[in-house]
Amino acid sequence: MIDKNAVLKVVNPALAILLLNQPLSAFLMAATDWDIFEGMHVGGGILLLLAAAVHLILNWKWVELNLLKHRKRQQVG
Numbered sequence: 001m002i003d004k005n006a007v008l009k010v011v012n013p014a015l016a017i018l019l020l021n022q023p024l025s026a027f028l029m030a031a032t033d034w035d036i037f038e039g040m041h042v043g044g045g046i047l048l049l050l051a052a053a054v055h056l057i058l059n060w061k062w063v064e065l066n067l068l069k070h071r072k073r074q075q076v077g
Contacts, residue, residue, distance in 0.1 A: 025037045
């Protein structure tokens, strides 16, 4: 069994760094002619989506309990 907390300790900081990378790389791409920032922006965006998906999967129980409970109540009642 995978220890979700151990994985989240890696995924969450990576997610924060990737979130900061997006506007920074976009700004630097616009301000300079360096193609490396375009690669950072596109590659970072793909990694951001993957990290967000992993984060959501690992926290799905919380999502169900806190965000989807109202929908379940309406269907039952």
